[in-house]
Amino acid sequence: MNNVIDLLKKNGIVIITVVLFIGLAVTTEGFFTERNLRNILDQQSTILIAASFMTIVIISGNFDISVSSIFVVSPLFALLVENATGNIYLAVMAGIFIGLAMGAFNAIVVTYLKVNSFIATLATSFMFFGLGYLISDRSLMRPMGDAYQQIARTKFFDITSATWLALIIVVMASIILTQTRFGRNVFATGGNQEAARLAGVNVSRVQAATFILLGGASALAGIVSSSRSISAQPSDDFSFIFSVLTAVIVGGTSIAGGRGAVWRTVTAAFFLAFMSNGFNLNQIDPLWQRIILGLVIVIAVAIDSWSQRKNV
Amino acid sequence: MKKPNSSPSRLVSFDKVNKSFGATNALIDCSVSFEVGKIHALVGENGAGKSTLGKLILGVHKHDSGVIKVDDSEVYLSSPRDAVELGLVGISQELSLLPDRSVVDNIAIGRETTIGPFVSSKQTLEKVLAVMEKYDLYIDPSRLVGSLSVADQQKVEILRALNTNARLIVFDEPTARLASHQAEQLHTLVRSLADSGTVVIYISHFLEEVLKISDTISLLRNGKKVRTGPTSNETKKSLIEGMTGSDAGNLFPKKPKINANSEVILKVKGLSRINEFKDISFELKKGEILGIAGLVGSGRSELAHAIYGNRVPDSGSIELYGKEFIVKDVAHSIKNGMAMVPESRRDQGLILERSLLENTSLPYLKKFTSWLYGLNKSEEYTEVDASCLTTMIKHSGLEKEVQYLSGGNQQKVLFARAAMGKPRLLLADEPTRGVDIGAKKVIYELISQLSKVGEAVIIISSEVEEIIGVAHRTLVMSRGKIVAELSGDEITKTAIMEAAFKEG
Numbered sequence: 043m044n045n046v047i048d049l050l051k052k053n054g055i056v057i058i059t060v061v062l063f064i065g066l067a068v069t070t071e072g073f074f075t076e077r078n079l080r081n082i083l084d085q086q087s088t089i090l091i092a093a094s095f096m097t098i099v100i101i102s103g104n105f106d107i108s109v110s111s112i113f114v115v116s117p118l119f120a121l122l123v124e125n126a127t128g129n130i131y132l133a134v135m136a137g138i139f140i141g142l143a144m145g146a147f148n149a150i151v152v153t154y155l156k157v158n159s160f161i162a163t164l165a166t167s168f169m170f171f172g173l174g175y176l177i178s179d180r181s182l183m184r185p186m187g188d189a190y191q192q193i194a195r196t197k198f199f200d201i202t203s204a205t206w207l208a209l210i211i212v213v214m215a216s217i218i219l220t221q222t223r224f225g226r227n228v229f230a231t232g233g234n235q236e237a238a239r240l241a242g243v244n245v246s247r248v249q250a251a252t253f254i255l256l257g258g259a260s261a262l263a264g265i266v267s268s269s270r271s272i273s274a275q276p277s278d279d280f281s282f283i284f285s286v287l288t289a290v291i292v293g294g295t296s297i298a299g300g301r302g303a304v305w306r307t308v309t310a311a312f313f314l315a316f317m318s319n320g321f322n323l324n325q326i327d328p329l330w331q332r333i334i335l336g337l338v339i340v341i342a343v344a345i346d347s348w349s350q351r352k353n354v
Numbered sequence: 355m356k357k358p359n360s361s362p363s364r365l366v367s368f369d370k371v372n373k374s375f376g377a378t379n380a381l382i383d384c385s386v387s388f389e390v391g392k393i394h395a396l397v398g399e400n401g402a403g404k405s406t407l408g409k410l411i412l413g414v415h416k417h418d419s420g421v422i423k424v425d426d427s428e429v430y431l432s433s434p435r436d437a438v439e440l441g442l443v444g445i446s447q448e449l450s451l452l453p454d455r456s457v458v459d460n461i462a463i464g465r466e467t468t469i470g471p472f473v474s475s476k477q478t479l480e481k482v483l484a485v486m487e488k489y490d491l492y493i494d495p496s497r498l499v500g501s502l503s504v505a506d507q508q509k510v511e512i513l514r515a516l517n518t519n520a521r522l523i524v525f526d527e528p529t530a531r532l533a534s535h536q537a538e539q540l541h542t543l544v545r546s547l548a549d550s551g552t553v554v555i556y557i558s559h560f561l562e563e564v565l566k567i568s569d570t571i572s573l574l575r576n577g578k579k580v581r582t583g584p585t586s587n588e589t590k591k592s593l594i595e596g597m598t599g600s601d602a603g604n605l606f607p608k609k610p611k612i613n614a615n616s617e618v619i620l621k622v623k624g625l626s627r628i629n630e631f632k633d634i635s636f637e638l639k640k641g642e643i644l645g646i647a648g649l650v651g652s653g654r655s656e657l658a659h660a661i662y663g664n665r666v667p668d669s670g671s672i673e674l675y676g677k678e679f680i681v682k683d684v685a686h687s688i689k690n691g692m693a694m695v696p697e698s699r700r701d702q703g704l705i706l707e708r709s710l711l712e713n714t715s716l717p718y719l720k721k722f723t724s725w726l727y728g729l730n731k732s733e734e735y736t737e738v739d740a741s742c743l744t745t746m747i748k749h750s751g752l753e754k755e756v757q758y759l760s761g762g763n764q765q766k767v768l769f770a771r772a773a774m775g776k777p778r779l780l781l782a783d784e785p786t787r788g789v790d791i792g793a794k795k796v797i798y799e800l801i802s803q804l805s806k807v808g809e810a811v812i813i814i815s816s817e818v819e820e821i822i823g824v825a826h827r828t829l830v831m832s833r834g835k836i837v838a839e840l841s842g843d844e845i846t847k848t849a850i851m852e853a854a855f856k857e858g
Contacts, residue, residue: 221728223719230716233705240664240696240703241717241771242685300707 054345055293055306059313066320073323080201086315087194087208088113088263090308092282093289094215095259097307099252100290101219103232103299104159106253108148109260110283111170116141116261117268118174118276121183121190130189138261144170145257149250167280174276182275193269204266211259216304218255228252232299288335289314292342314338363390364426365522365553366411366442371420373406380406382577384420388522393544393554395564395585398574399597399762399790404557407574408524411555412444413437441521445511445528453500458482460499461514485517489550491543504650505536512543522553529563530788533649533816534851541567559788561590573597594791605795606823607802609643616640618676619779619810622661625670630656631834634670638779643801643811645825647818647850653834654814655697658781661812662694663687675778688717693777695768697784697814699761703768706757710749713756714738714771737774745770746796762793769800780804783814798824818847830854 067074092109099106120137124130144166151162185191194204219225227248230238239245263282268274293310295302317338321331367387373380381403388394396404409415410422413431421428424440431437451460458479467477479495486492491513493506502510508528515523525544529537544567548554558564564571564585571588573580573596580596620638625631631653638644646654660667663684672679674690681687696702704713715722715734722734738752747766749759756767765786772780782801786794801824805811815821821828827841830853838853840846 217728223723223729226712226716226719226729229708229712230705233707234701236702237696237705238716240662240684240694242683242688243716244683244685300705 055309055313059309059316062313062316062320066316066323070320070323073320078319078323080205082312082315082319083205083208084202086311087202087204088267088282089285089289089311090208091211091263091266092256092260093286093307093311094212094304095252095256096286097290097293097295097302097304098215098219098225098228099256100295100297101232101299101302102228102249102252103235104152104249104252105297106148106163106256107160107280107283108144108163108167108170109256109286110280111167111174112141112144112257112260113264113267113282114274114277114279115144115170115174115177116264117274118178118183120265121185121268121274122177124185124187124190125183128187130187130193133190134193134265137265138258141257141259141261141264142254143257145254145260146250148257149253152253153246153250171276171278178274178276180276182273184273191269191272194266195270204270207262207266211262212304212308215259219304224248224251229300232301234300285314288339292339294342294345297343310342364388365390365424367423367426368407368410369421369423371410371422372418373410373415374418379577381410381417384574384577384579386572386579386582388553388555389570390553391548391551392569393548393556393567394570394572395556395558395568396572396574397558397561397564397593397597399792402574402597402790403577404574405526406577408444408526408555408557411437411442411522412524413442414444438518441519442524443515443518443520443522444524444526445508445515446526451499451507451510453498455499456495457493457497457499457502457510458495460510461485461495461517463514465517482513482517485513489513489516489543489546503536505532505539508532508540509543516547520552522555523547524555524557526557527559527788528556529558529560533651535855537563561593564593565590597791605791605798607799609824609826610641610802610806612639612641612805612826619674620661621673623671623673625657625660625667625672627656627660627665627667629834631660631831634836636829636836636839638810638812640810641805641808642827643805643813643825645821645828645845646812646814646831647816647821647828648831648854650816652831652854654831655783656834657831658694658783658812658814661687662692662781688775691775691778693717693772693775693780695765695772695780695782695785697787699764699768699787704756704764707755709753710742710747710756710759710767711735711738711752713767714741714752714774717771718774738770741770741774742767745773745800760790760793762789762796765789765793766796766800769797773800773804778809780809780811781814782811784816785813786815786817786820818850821845821850822847 072078092113096106096109116137119140120133123136124133127133148163148166151157151166152159194202196203198206219228227238227243230241230243231245231248235245289311290307291297292314293306295306318331364387369385371384372382384403384407396407398404406415410417413434413436416432422431423429424442429440437443461482462478466473467481468474482495491509493502493509493513499507499510528540532540544554544556556564556568565588568585570582571585572582573593575597617640618637619640623635625634634657646657648654659665660681661672663681663686666681672681679690700706711734715738719729722730724730735752742749742752745766747763747770749763756764759767785801786797789797801811801813813821813824822845825845827839828845828850829836830838830840830850832854838849840849
């Protein structure tokens, strides 16, 4: 009996996602079609790319709000380079580079200046958003050539390159977290920072690396998104981080740090995507969609807190 | 105040009480009663059920079956609040005070005297002062709790309990963090509480202490009560036998011989760090076990952390294996053959939510890592398994989280970790704190084994017996300085205590 409860607790997110999937496939017309599922995959790619590495940042015991701003700014920089050189590879590299640089800036503020990561990345968000306006001269930017839109739209085996990129990033993040020394150090740092330090883990370096990686991933997500819409626009839009965070938290990665997994985040991202897709296909008022989404997050976090209490 | 009457009156009694956590039976068919005016000690190894018993009385846990009676009527304590209302309160090992608030605020918390919706500071203070006077226990009410010593903080917590008109106070390991003269003071206070009609339940690992201050002792083993009886019927030996269920024999292994002209592993010269320790010099030979004794706060742990690289000394020098060693960081020290078993396994040692495997191999992952393939888990598994075997950790799988291990086994994990690095210098800070006698024996055996194969060991301990039983040579620290160096037969309890209390 205890084993069953344990199993449910560990794999709860998978079970409800599968149940939701089957439920929608049976009841809702237009859900279980190749086209619809391919669309969901494509739509989720940007969130998956950022959320995979967000999972790592949260496990190490930190938060990163600036994901939204990096998501907005990086494609602007990529397009700036594309417009100047016409070289698509150079453009992507530049976009990712500036993402990594912004991640590094976060890392410095958090690990050297010892500012709480939530506050630090909230503050840097404003700086980065401002940088976006600066780069773009406050206007919408478009690519010069046709190549830019192919970044996300090229199809291999009928599946978009955006989806493939997301798959590669998810697998990469998962391997980094579970198969490497760095991954172990991430868990140790988030689980008990003092113990990790006394075991010889360079805690600051580990945390810094998680921010830099997430900066790069957020930049890639931004580039994919701008390639899909064939434009990029400066803004102060924080909404992307909330979609990313929702996936990580509903997946069951502990916001206290020390426990979590990339596969959980991925499953939760699909759970949320199926839910919203089901709502749309059933033409449920977006008003109710919000309320239910909020409720799901509350339930997920409550379950997490309940199961941790039971462990003591 | 009630006078203890001639016929003992029971305040709390348990009848066939059971409590389990998951598959673990923490308390089995326990029947015991606690009488007014008595100091009732609970004795047992870790996991014997004594803390569980205390927590049932305090409403922290709910019992599964059986009857708990207070004032001879059955009660169901479903929260600490219920217990407090009946006058049952606890003083825990980890104090639960607000460090940034004043003494009076902490004592009166939740019981402030109010006029309408407003707290009357004056009346609240008067009430607190009255309680202080009644028990002859004075602490400046306006001071911030965070600025008090641990002993005074504990007094604040006791005053808080008394301010709630407590009739029963559970002390769970109250002296674990106190220096011995502070412990003496606490004993006097506890005695006076009992004399004034309070029931005292005293949970402690220190058997001498229990024998000295209690009236009644209940002995628990594996969740079952073995016996309850007057303290005068017990001796240290009878308690140890009762706790372990067998003759414990000699706790300490024979000290391995050290060669007088063997190589010097560590040479510390004039090491200082402001406000922590000053002008520390000593040498440590291959195979030698060096004890560092002294009061909590005398700079012992700080010194160990400075050698280990967790903090950098201000001045002075360290030689390791005859070469100058510059303290950089922990990783650098580990690379140079050091290992540490830190003072607090929960706060500084273990990542509780991670597996035994990951906890043990954490400092030495580099060994199993290649750039191309990442971690070689099977190699890691083999080595960790071997290390856990030599340290005799009882576990149900290397992939199980360490939080499910008993305290003694958790402590052994730290030794398994240290052993994996095959260190040449081991720094063990309070290596047996909060560990039962069985595990203690294993740990002493391990330390002795390490020194036999030529490792140098520094052992820091507040338990004088431990130092006497294990160390070849002992340094006594007081106020950041070394005040005595004792070796061989000079290492006695009186010599250590005298030095520790000497004004530095």
